[in-house]
Amino acid sequence: MATKRTTSTKEKKEHRYIFIVGGVMSGVGKGIASSSIALLLQSRGLTVTALKIDPYINVDAGTMNPTEHGEVFVLENGLETDQDMGNYERFLGKNISGINYMTTGSVYQDVIRKERNLEYKGKNVEVVPHIPEEVINRIKKAADVAEADVTITEIGGTVGEYQNVLFLEAVRMMKTEMPGRVLVVMVSYLPVPGSIGEMKTKPTQTAVRSLNSAGVFADFIIARGPVPIDQKRKDKIAQFCNVRADHVISAPDVASVYDVPVNFEKDNLSLRICEILGIKTRGQANLTSWKNFVKRSKNGKDTVKIAVVGKYFNSGDFVLSDVYLSVLEAIKYSSYALNLKPQITYLSSQLFEDKKQLKNLKEYDGVLIPGGFGATGIQGKLNVIEYVRKNSIPYFGICYGMQLAVLEYAQNVLRLKDASTEEINPHASHLVIGVMPDQREKIARGEMGGSMRLGEYTAKLTKRSIAARAYNTQEIKERHRHRYEVNPVYIERLSQKGIVFSGTSPDETLMEIMELPGAIHPFFLGVQFHPEFHARPLTPHPLFTAFVKAAYENKDT
Numbered sequence: 001m002a003t004k005r006t007t008s009t010k011e012k013k014e015h016r017y018i019f020i021v022g023g024v025m026s027g028v029g030k031g032i033a034s035s036s037i038a039l040l041l042q043s044r045g046l047t048v049t050a051l052k053i054d055p056y057i058n059v060d061a062g063t064m065n066p067t068e069h070g071e072v073f074v075l076e077n078g079l080e081t082d083q084d085m086g087n088y089e090r091f092l093g094k095n096i097s098g099i100n101y102m103t104t105g106s107v108y109q110d111v112i113r114k115e116r117n118l119e120y121k122g123k124n125v126e127v128v129p130h131i132p133e134e135v136i137n138r139i140k141k142a143a144d145v146a147e148a149d150v151t152i153t154e155i156g157g158t159v160g161e162y163q164n165v166l167f168l169e170a171v172r173m174m175k176t177e178m179p180g181r182v183l184v185v186m187v188s189y190l191p192v193p194g195s196i197g198e199m200k201t202k203p204t205q206t207a208v209r210s211l212n213s214a215g216v217f218a219d220f221i222i223a224r225g226p227v228p229i230d231q232k233r234k235d236k237i238a239q240f241c242n243v244r245a246d247h248v249i250s251a252p253d254v255a256s257v258y259d260v261p262v263n264f265e266k267d268n269l270s271l272r273i274c275e276i277l278g279i280k281t282r283g284q285a286n287l288t289s290w291k292n293f294v295k296r297s298k299n300g301k302d303t304v305k306i307a308v309v310g311k312y313f314n315s316g317d318f319v320l321s322d323v324y325l326s327v328l329e330a331i332k333y334s335s336y337a338l339n340l341k342p343q344i345t346y347l348s349s350q351l352f353e354d355k356k357q358l359k360n361l362k363e364y365d366g367v368l369i370p371g372g373f374g375a376t377g378i379q380g381k382l383n384v385i386e387y388v389r390k391n392s393i394p395y396f397g398i399c400y401g402m403q404l405a406v407l408e409y410a411q412n413v414l415r416l417k418d419a420s421t422e423e424i425n426p427h428a429s430h431l432v433i434g435v436m437p438d439q440r441e442k443i444a445r446g447e448m449g450g451s452m453r454l455g456e457y458t459a460k461l462t463k464r465s466i467a468a469r470a471y472n473t474q475e476i477k478e479r480h481r482h483r484y485e486v487n488p489v490y491i492e493r494l495s496q497k498g499i500v501f502s503g504t505s506p507d508e509t510l511m512e513i514m515e516l517p518g519a520i521h522p523f524f525l526g527v528q529f530h531p532e533f534h535a536r537p538l539t540p541h542p543l544f545t546a547f548v549k550a551a552y553e554n555k556d557t
């Protein structure tokens with residue numbers, strides 16, 4: 001899984017580089033800004049790729065708790081990354097290479113590995129320049145791998161933080177090396193304090209100074225705020241921050257992130273970027289299919305109500321939906337394709353430990369249980385699955401959501417009362433979900449980071465099954481992230497009682513899809529993989545579409 005890296009800094013093509021940094025505060029949409037700029041340049045016929053730098057010591061995002069960090073997005077090669085990588089894939093409509101994601105931890109790990117291998121040939125290895133040099137090598141390598149005209153790199157965190165200084169140093173070094181081919185965009189926040197009622201530019205001015213003190217100067221400022229920035233404040237920022245007034249781009253809050261590229265284009269952002277980078281182009285980016293998608297997303301003819309039952313929603317007094325971002329987006333794309341407006345409700349699984357709550361599920365047209373780990377909220381999820389199975393409510397289970405569907409069936413239909421998953425009760429007499437053999441060894445050795453069954457694997461589908469009909473093919477490739485599987489010992493018994501394992505690994509050892517036949521249930525399907533990582537605005541995922549369609553039909557009945 002580790003990507004081989006070269007130490008050479010020679011480029012194959014004259015690449016251009018854009019860096020996106022954040023000012024004032026985090027969480028104002030650097031990832032969406034980066035994805036939108038990427039989409040706009042791609043829509044001008046350029047080849048574009050996008051990287052994310054996370055300032056954590058964690059080597060990848062796989063060991064971070066989702067409530068701290070948000071969704072773990074798995075790339076084709078199995079690298080566990082940040083949700084922004086998902087935004088890049090969704091906006092660009094293509095897979096992104098593992099070289100495009102790095103953390104502080106992964107950069108240091110490589111520098112230390114090279115030092116141990118004598119690759120620095122006896123030199124003093126120092127934080128500066130060797131860490132920024134490693135960062136630069138990776139960015140250039142990513143540009144080469146993608147044969148990109150433009151490579152966009154988003155630097156996590158906010159300028160002024162201790163943590164991303166070395167990444168800003170990399171930007172400074174690249175700008176010095178190729179001044180005409182490197183451009184910096186700062187995404188900043190302009191608050192409108194309620195007590196004043198006026199948009200304030202001072203925090204942005206301070207953030208720009210902080211960026212400048214690292215030797216880096218912004219070419220563009222994306223002015224995030226609750227409302228559009230006016231000309232007066234654009235001029236003020238231009239005057240105090242050394243950017244042209246027409247390089248201050250208005251980015252007010254929007255109802256949907258998919259409006260962002262369209263809004264940027266109103267300020268001619270991609271044309272201005274191309275001017276600075278010396279790329280010959282004219283007029284506007286061709287956003288026809290994107291705009292059609294945005295239009296469809298707003299014109300649904302009817303609603304469909306989907307409940308997502310998970311355990312990672314609560315953070316203090318706030319509800320987090322980021323943890324299941326790709327799942328939520330996948331539901332939306334399929335709904336839009338069916339001309340429906342999805343109403344997605346997040347329900348905490350713990351709620352359903354009390355069986356009296358279950359009847360509230362009748363309100364929803366379909367129920368989805370996404371991936372998860374550990375024991376918290378499990379009984380609630382099992383209760384939900386039993387309820388939707390018995391009440392013919394369409395069900396879609398992803399990863400843990402499939403394992404628990406199989407477990408529920410074993411407990412309540414096969415009547416194996418003491419059935420469990422090895423993940424939470426290794427001493428149960430029926431381990432219907434067991435650890436995969438190679439995983440057992442890894443767990444015993446304490447090898448936990450980046451060691452699950454990760455990334456893309458092929459599965460074959462049973463002819464005429466619900467899955468095969470949805471995909472319209474008998475061979476698929478999907479991305480995985482798990483340690484446990486349906487225990488082969490129980491497959492025959494489960495099958496005799498009605499479960500159809502309609503997707504398996506090519507050698508038939510791993511159960512990748514389970515479904516109940518249409519005669520038993522209108523739609524009850526679980527997948528061991530994560531189809532949400534393949535769902536894209538312009539190409540929704542067939543299984544999500546089948547689920548939403550079944551949910552909508554359930555509404556009518």
Ligand code: GLN
Pocket residue numbers: 370371372373374398399400401403423481482483484485
């Ligand atoms: N915890 C389960 C496993 O490791 C499911 C993982 C998931 O849902 N991503 O197999």
